[in-house]
Amino acid sequence: AQTVTQSQPEMSVQEAETVTLSCTYDTSESDYYLFWYKQPPSRQMILVIRQEAYKQQNATENRFSVNFQKAAKSFSLKISDSQLGDAAMYFCAYRSASGAGNMLTFGGGTRLMVKP
Amino acid sequence: ETGVTQSPTHLIKTRGQQVTLRCSSQSGHNTVSWYQQALGQGPQFIFQYYREEENGRGNFPPRFSGLQFPNYSSELNVNALELDDSALYLCASSLVGGSITGELFFGEGSRLTVL
Numbered sequence: 491a492q493t494v495t496q497s498q499p500e501m502s503v504q505e506a507e508t509v510t511l512s513c514t515y516d517t518s519e520s521d522y523y524l525f526w527y528k529q530p531p532s533r534q535m536i537l538v539i540r541q542e543a544y545k546q547q548n549a550t551e552n553r554f555s556v557n558f559q560k561a562a563k564s565f566s567l568k569i570s571d572s573q574l575g576d577a578a579m580y581f582c583a584y585r586s587a588s589g590a591g592n593m594l595t596f597g598g599g600t601r602l603m604v605k606p
Numbered sequence: 607e608t609g610v611t612q613s614p615t616h617l618i619k620t621r622g623q624q625v626t627l628r629c630s631s632q633s634g635h636n637t638v639s640w641y642q643q644a645l646g647q648g649p650q651f652i653f654q655y656y657r658e659e660e661n662g663r664g665n666f667p668p669r670f671s672g673l674q675f676p677n678y679s680s681e682l683n684v685n686a687l688e689l690d691d692s693a694l695y696l697c698a699s700s701l702v703g704g705s706i707t708g709e710l711f712f713g714e715g716s717r718l719t720v721l
Contacts, residue, residue: 494648532714533694533696533714533715534712534713534714534715535649535696535698535710535712536712537709537710540709581648581649583648591637591654591656591662591700591702592637592638592639592651592654592662592698592700592702592710593639593651593654593662593664594641594649594651594710595651596648596649596650597648598647598648599646599647599648
């Protein structure tokens with residue numbers, strides 16, 4: 491079974507600064523997907539960024555980028571130019587390339603606080 | 607195009623009762639999955655429905671059951687409620703077909719409290 495670990499329960503960043511959230515995972519599979527989701531107080535999970543394991547290039551979405559280290563099974567999220575609206579819970583998630591398509595394995599989450 | 611909607615948003619039940627939670631998938635989506643998110647934790651996969659049949663299940667007992675209807679809306683039923691069932695229940699839908707497994711779109715969840 492796959493596991494996802496987020497070792498930082500809380501992180502804090504000054505507005506306009508950069509912060510990195512850590513995620514490690516354990517799997518015996520070679521083909522899979524990794525995600526970062528944001529969950530604001532409204533509770534709705536919002537996809538931030540997605541990475542296919544077969545792609546060596548790190549994914550980027552505007553101010554959000556990842557550092558995907560497949561051999562180390564590490565998948566960190568970097569948020570640049572942090573904004574007050576970035577404050578939320580962030581969850582790292584794993585999905586196998588086979589099996590139930592919607593089955594995500596989530597980490598325990600990191601609460602990000604943004605200071606004005 | 608409407609998003610994923612869930613009802614009710616909040617509800618309180620007592621131990622031993624039964625509960626039904628409802629989800630309306632995003633337009634055009636044929637797959638729905640349910641997750642349980644206990645307070646302060648990440649969501650855990652309960653099960654997935656595709657074309658009205660369960661085709662994936664997490665580590666949850668049989669008293670957690672579901673349905674998917676022809677219009678792709680879905681229900682989650684929990685029998686014999688226990689205190690540990692208190693959680694946020696999230697529904698997510700996506701379009702799955704052939705080699706495509708599309709992005710999951712989540713609803714805002716139903717907060718269940720069991721007393």
